[in-house]
Amino acid sequence: MLEIKNLHVKLEDEDKQILKGVDLTVESGKVHAIMGPNGSGKSTLSYVLSGKDGYEVTEGTAALEGEEILEMEAEERAAAGLFLAFQYPVEIPGVGNMTFLRTAVNAQRKARGEEEMTSAEFLKVIRAKAKDLKIDADMLKRPVNVGFSGGEKKRNEILQMAMLEPKMCILDETDSGLDVDAMKLVADGVNALRDAGRSFLVITHYQRLLDHIKPDVVHIMANGRIIKTGGPELALEVETQGYAHLLEEA
Amino acid sequence: MAVAQVKTDATEARIAALTLPAGGWSDAARQDALARVRQMGLPGSRDEYWKYTKPQSLVSAEPLPAALFDGEEEDMFGARDRLKIVFVDGVFDAEASDDLSLEGVSIARLADVADIHWAKDIYGVLETNGQDPVERPLAALNTAFASDGVLIHVTGKPSKPINLIYSHASETSDVMLHHVIKVDADAEVTILENGPAAARFNKVMEVDIADTGALHHVRTQGRDHERRAATHTFARLGKESTFKSFTLTANGVMTRNECVIELTGDDAVAHVAGACMGDGDFHHDDTVFITHDAVNCESRQVFKKVLRNGATGVFQGKILVKPDAQKTDGYQISQSLLLDDDSQFLAKPELEIYADDVACSHGSTSGAIDEDGLFYLRARGVPRGIAEDLLTIAFIAEAVQEIEDEDLQEEINGRVAGWLARRRG
Ligand SMILES: Nc1ncnc2c1ncn2[C@@H]1O[C@H](COP(=O)(O)OP(=O)(O)O)[C@@H](O)[C@H]1O
Numbered sequence: 001m002l003e004i005k006n007l008h009v010k011l012e013d014e015d016k017q018i019l020k021g022v023d024l025t026v027e028s029g030k031v032h033a034i035m036g037p038n039g040s041g042k043s044t045l046s047y048v049l050s051g052k053d054g055y056e057v058t059e060g061t062a063a064l065e066g067e068e069i070l071e072m073e074a075e076e077r078a079a080a081g082l083f084l085a086f087q088y089p090v091e092i093p094g095v096g097n098m099t100f101l102r103t104a105v106n107a108q109r110k111a112r113g114e115e116e117m118t119s120a121e122f123l124k125v126i127r128a129k130a131k132d133l134k135i136d137a138d139m140l141k142r143p144v145n146v147g148f149s150g151g152e153k154k155r156n157e158i159l160q161m162a163m164l165e166p167k168m169c170i171l172d173e174t175d176s177g178l179d180v181d182a183m184k185l186v187a188d189g190v191n192a193l194r195d196a197g198r199s200f201l202v203i204t205h206y207q208r209l210l211d212h213i214k215p216d217v218v219h220i221m222a223n224g225r226i227i228k229t230g231g232p233e234l235a236l237e238v239e240t241q242g243y244a245h246l247l248e249e250a
Numbered sequence: 251m252a253v254a255q256v257k258t259d260a261t262e263a264r265i266a267a268l269t270l271p272a273g274g275w276s277d278a279a280r281q282d283a284l285a286r287v288r289q290m291g292l293p294g295s296r297d298e299y300w301k302y303t304k305p306q307s308l309v310s311a312e313p314l315p316a317a318l319f320d321g322e323e324e325d326m327f328g329a330r331d332r333l334k335i336v337f338v339d340g341v342f343d344a345e346a347s348d349d350l351s352l353e354g355v356s357i358a359r360l361a362d363v364a365d366i367h368w369a370k371d372i373y374g375v376l377e378t379n380g381q382d383p384v385e386r387p388l389a390a391l392n393t394a395f396a397s398d399g400v401l402i403h404v405t406g407k408p409s410k411p412i413n414l415i416y417s418h419a420s421e422t423s424d425v426m427l428h429h430v431i432k433v434d435a436d437a438e439v440t441i442l443e444n445g446p447a448a449a450r451f452n453k454v455m456e457v458d459i460a461d462t463g464a465l466h467h468v469r470t471q472g473r474d475h476e477r478r479a480a481t482h483t484f485a486r487l488g489k490e491s492t493f494k495s496f497t498l499t500a501n502g503v504m505t506r507n508e509c510v511i512e513l514t515g516d517d518a519v520a521h522v523a524g525a526c527m528g529d530g531d532f533h534h535d536d537t538v539f540i541t542h543d544a545v546n547c548e549s550r551q552v553f554k555k556v557l558r559n560g561a562t563g564v565f566q567g568k569i570l571v572k573p574d575a576q577k578t579d580g581y582q583i584s585q586s587l588l589l590d591d592d593s594q595f596l597a598k599p600e601l602e603i604y605a606d607d608v609a610c611s612h613g614s615t616s617g618a619i620d621e622d623g624l625f626y627l628r629a630r631g632v633p634r635g636i637a638e639d640l641l642t643i644a645f646i647a648e649a650v651q652e653i654e655d656e657d658l659q660e661e662i663n664g665r666v667a668g669w670l671a672r673r674r675g
Pocket residue numbers: 011018036037038039040041042043044045054
């Protein structure tokens with residue numbers, strides 16, 4: 001599904017190397033987790049994959065279902081099936097949440113040569129999905145993320161994911177700032193989307209989330225590289241012992 | 251203060267190019283206005299109030315020619331039931347207009363001269379009041395020379411809005427229209443205005459709202475690229491009355507919209523808002539002066555300007571709170587969205603407060619499209635152009651939302667979306 005090879009990334013405006021050779025392959029239908037200390041480059045990886053400006057790829061490649069994505073526009077990557085649940089969802093005053101989502105869904109459909117969704121269809125689908133995530137009608141009408149609590153913002157990300165039905169979902173610290181109930185809601189939302197044709201890359205600090213979203217593979221990222229890869233037990237090891245011993249090993 | 255010779259010369263040259271219409275009941279007001287114009291002189295580039303907007307093209311003896319819009323000027327408010335009053339280059343077009351009778355309102359033409367008319371108590375009177383403390387000579391010129399206009403007396407709640415439509419047919423038309431609107435107690439009306447009007451358009455609208463009356467005003471200024479306009483709205487508000495005005499300006503090389511409001515009765519509400527879309531050789535000036543002279547009144551000024559390709563936006567807005575105007579709630583915001591580095595926004599927000607128990611806030615900002623918002627939309631699959639348009643429409647939303655009628659809000663947004671889409675090619 002997603003194949004990253006030897007990815008080196010620096011900041012465009014500064015002489016600062018952030019990713020220093022990331023290799024990572026996520027197979028179709030699998031859930032991979034990335035854990036790692038603050039500042040190790042996890043968000044940068046997710047931004048670079050989704051096409052944010054300000055970064056320069058100096059070496060390496062990334063392919064989604066065999067297709068190189070690093071030269072694509074952000075919107076093309078989205079239409080190709082890539083989705084990033086933001087660590088810090090952006091507030092957009094003046095744009096209604098519903099308008100935003102409908103524009104996005106139909107833009108992707110159009111880009112893929114599919115038929116656009118009518119308002120009625122869209123309303124029906126979004127209402128059902130919003131209900132599962134305990135997102136009320138008022139939140140759908142309000143401007144995107146404006147005045148949302150931390151938990152509401154994260155649930156809104158999952159709603160977007162559910163509506164857009166991407167193939168490759170990257171979740172950047174979706175659990176941060178969530179209480180136990182909200183985390184369960186989010187995890188249920190993610191689990192409901194798990195299927196053989198969809199993969200997840202779950203970035204998190206804590207084992208907690210991985211109790212609910214069971215990963216197939218766990219990677220440890222430090223200082224711009226994947227320093228260790230293992231099974232779910234690796235997350236437990238981090239939980240009890242921290243990163244220090246892993247950093248020393250590397 | 252003596253008026254400089256160059257100014258006197260320019261003023262006399264302008265006056266010489268005009269003829270005083272036979273005014274009947276308005277004759278005295280016209281003579282008075284003419285004398286005031288001579289005394290003040292027309293605006294010159296050294297006038298403080300014209301620091302950011304060059305007045306020459308608005309005061310010259312002859313107008314600069316303006317090519318007609320090369321497409322169909324759409325019937326902006328055509329989707330709704332309304333009473334249409336059409337002017338072509340400032341000349342009333344009876345054929346294109348509806349019958350002027352409508353329950354709750356009586357409508358007459360300024361050009362239908364009679365010896366006596368209710369409008370006599372307002373015509374030129376609010377304009378004269380509005381000359382202090384800042385002179386507005388173009389408005390006085392209009393009072394003297396306006397060739398036509400409508401006199402609307404609102405006595406009830408007419409079932410539909412009154413739509414003033416200004417067509418532009420000649421490349422050299424130079425037009426002055428003057429409207430008077432009197433709203434009685436408990437009466438309520440919506441006035442819609444649209445169209446470019448003329449190569450050069452000078453319009454005055456005097457609005458007198460009695461206690462508990464309400465007037466809603468929504469205007470779009472037409473698609474002609476080269477037209478020039480100086481408009482003045484003078485409003486006087488009685489107790490518990492409401493005045494809400496919104497203007498969309500897309501295109502036109504030169505626009506100066508002045509709005510002068512006096513809140514004279516307690517608990518009155520005045521909102522003035524505007525959104526303008528400027529591209530290239532475009533200069534747009536909103537000049538607003540709101541005087542609070544009663545207790546517990548609310549005023550809002552909300553102006554948003556989208557500028558690209560070297561366009562210029564100006565905002566001069568003032569809230570004056572007189573000593574007895576306690577519990578005043580005044581809000582003023584002017585913001586520009588600069589779509590490139592060539593465009594500029596000049597703002598002069600002012601507060602002058604003589605009462606102690608007031609809440610007034612004002613702010614002015616200039617900025618580019620929010621990159622984080624743009625990326626967020628694109629990451630969801632919205633193409634860059636569409637994402638930029640969405641953010642642009644979001645930027646003007648606060649102004650558009652000042653319109654009470656949501657259908658009208660949609661129509662305005664649709665018009666803006668069209669403007670943006672055409673520029674994306
Ligand atoms: N736009 C940026 N400007 C400056 N420094 C950045 C920028 N983006 C990332 N960094 C730096 O790159 C490193 C990795 O950051 P990030 O990818 O956010 O890490 P993580 O998500 O793992 O905490 C940090 O040192 C961070 O300060």
